[in-house]
Amino acid sequence: MGRRRNFLDLSYTVVIGGIAVLAVLIIVSPVIVALMTSFTAGRSLKFPPSGFSFGWYEQLFDPVRSRPIHRAAGNSLEVAAMSTLIGVVLATLAALGLARNRARSARAADNLFMSPLVLPGIAFGLAALVYFSTLGFRPSLNLMIAGHLIVTMPFILRTTTASLSQLDPALLDSSQSLGASWFYTLRRVTLPLIFPGIAAGAFLAFMASIDNVPVSLFLSNARTDTLPIRMWGMMETTLDVRVAAVSGVLIAAAFVLMLIMEWTVGLTRRMRD
Amino acid sequence: MTSAAIGASLPGEQRRWFRLAEWQLALPLSLAFAGLFLAPLLLLVATSFFDDDKITQPGFASWLKFFGDPFSYKVILDTLLLGLKTVCATVVIGYPLALVYLDLPPRLQKVLLFIIVLPMLLSVVVRTFAWIVVLGREGVVNQTLQWLGVISEPLKLLQTELGLVISLTQIEMPLMLLPLISVMSRLDPNLRDASAALGASRWRTLFTVIVPLSMPGLIAGCLLVFASATTAFISQTVIGGVRLIYLPLLIWQQSLVVYHWPLAAVASLSLVVSVLSVIAALSWLGRRSSRHLHA
Structure with missing residues (x-):
């Protein structure tokens, strides 16, 4: 019996360990x-x-030969920065308003705001295209910012709501009973305490916007395309080695960003919990 | 008179005023949501009830045309199957890694978590591109197998469903691992020790203790991977090629190549309904299993 169990446990170590190494x-x-x-x-x-x-990197950084790539990267950064900024303001306000509210309507609103995370992005992308062209808008970066806002804001709302629910209500009560106004409490107690949550959410939203394909695919044209759309075009047509160079730059950027986020707000811990 | 002074004299009154104000803080987001999310989706539904590509003739023709064509069913089925295959592969490969994570010392846990999260922050386009290099005719897999003498001609891995499932397994893996690790690391380690002390082998402990208790994380991971793999437009088109047609490609073709928006709307609503119903079924299963566990 004991030998059989030893054999079984050994097979467990080999199989599970082997697959984990493969993973x-x-x-x-x-x-x-x-x-x-x-x-x-x-x-x-x-x-x-x-x-x-470094030949492909030289080509990539050549401002003349790689102008469309540079413009697409600029568009990506602008859309991500603007949609994250607006998203932080709207989602933080909404989280402050809803996180402690146990009413059914507040829960329903919260679920609604999170729904872009589960709705297939390509359906929303098409819906946004049909909507904006029916309203008579031409493709522009502003439309992209609006579309990205909807699909990236849930990340900020989620982490901010989580920080607010971990906030000790006694702190708010004591601030109030010591005579602080609602706004003063918000500024000096609530916001500093939930700041890491907001920052982690903003980081995830920014990355999601940089990475977004389904919304950009429908709302961009040749002038307003973002980096993923331009790279997709290059992969579908010429499969230029510059795609590898762009990937190299993005891998390095993600690595550095992640180290920074790990040191400042403990990103991996936040994503695990 | 400051509001704080009023608050000090009338705490109840003050608090009610706060709650009203707090609720109103969600108004800006609600307005943005109504104008930029709900209105476009309603318009998409409305668009699907037009017959022609100029959107002038209301009617059911687009729905009848889409669902009268056996090809549509094949595409829907292929899309859902692609999601299921990817889910199975991520569970088989990812679950053991989550198990090993539990047994690692905290320092190595941090390193492993970093390795898992980093690809998630890499653009999907970059991860897709990486698989082109790995699976291509002159890629890593073919070069290695030829060097080992296993094959003489390069295998065709790109533009096949096998290649696509392999790539999606890596691309979606973090979505499986994060919820899984999150649930598993909250399990009481004493349970495993108790099971071992009572004479259960590690396999038996795995299937009778760990798997049932980690079910919520497993289901959450399956949901995320399924939703992401079925709608992974870039990976599907670049690695799958043009001959493997899934719903996202069909929607893109109908809307931006053929410019038949009503048909594109029908196809995307079919995508939404079929993906969300599988997700609803999975999360119902998840709730049932966790209720079963607590009973």
Whole structure:
């Protein structure tokens, strides 16, 4: 009996451990492969890359040859920054208004505000296209900001509501009973305490906007396209190695951003909980 | 007279005034939501009840045309199956990793969590591109297999459903792992020790203790992966190619290539309804299993 159990436990370690190692490999290796390919000296996406060079990065940073890519990156940053900024204001206000409200209508409103997370983005993208063109708007960055606001705001609302629900109500009561006005309490007690939640949500919203495809796909044209749409176009047509160079830049940026967020607000802990 | 002084004399009154004001703080977001989310969706539903691409003839023709065509059913079914296959693959690969995470010392847990979250912050386009390099004719998989002598001709992995499912497994993996790890790390470690002390093998502990208790996280992960994989337009078009047609590609073709918005609206409402009904069924199962557990 004991030997059988030892054998079973050994098989558990081998199977579970083996699959876990495979899982880490599957998660990590494509990122490393893409990064290595971006330094190829050759003209194709062969692996292992033929020779080492910064040639594709030089082409990528060349302001003349890569102007459409630079413009798309600028659009992405502008849309993400604006939609996150507006989202922070609207979602923080709404969270302050709804987080402590136990009424059924408040719960329903909260669920409604979170619904863009589950609704297939491509349906909302098409709906936004039909809506804005019926209203007579031409494609512009403002429309993209409006569309991105809807799909990225739930991230801010979620983390801010979570911080508010962990806030000790006694702190607010004592601030009030010490004579502080509602606004003073908000400014000096509530906001500083929920700030990490807002910042984590804003970071996730910003990244979601940078990464968004379904909304941008429908609301952009050749002049207002964002980086993912431009990269998709390049992958579908020429499959230029510059895509690898853009990927390399984005991988480095995500890595640095994540380290910063980890040190400042403990992002992974917040995402796990 | 300041409001604080009033508050000090009339605490009840003050609090009621607060609640009214607090509720009103949600108004700006509500307005933005009504104008930018609910109105477009209602218009999408309305658009689907027009017959022609100029949107002048109201009628049911677009619905009848879409659901009169066997091809539509095939596309819907393929889309849902793609989601299910990806869910199965992420569970089989991801669950053991979550188990191993539990047994790691805190320092290594932090490193592993970082590895899991980092790809999530990478653009889906970048992750899709990485798989082109891995699965391509001259990619890692083909080069390795040829070098080992397993195959003589490169395998065709891009533009096949197998390649797409493999790629989506990695692309959607963080969505499975995060809720799973979140639920599992709250499990009482004594339960596992008790099970082992009572003579259960680790397999038996896994299937009778850990799996039932981690069901809420597992279901949440399945929901997220399913919703994301069925609507992953970029991965589906770039890795799947043009011959594998899923609903998102069909919607894109109808709206931005053919410019038949009523048909595109019908297709996207079908996507919404079919994806959301699978999600509703899964979360019903999840609630039932957690109720079963607490009973």
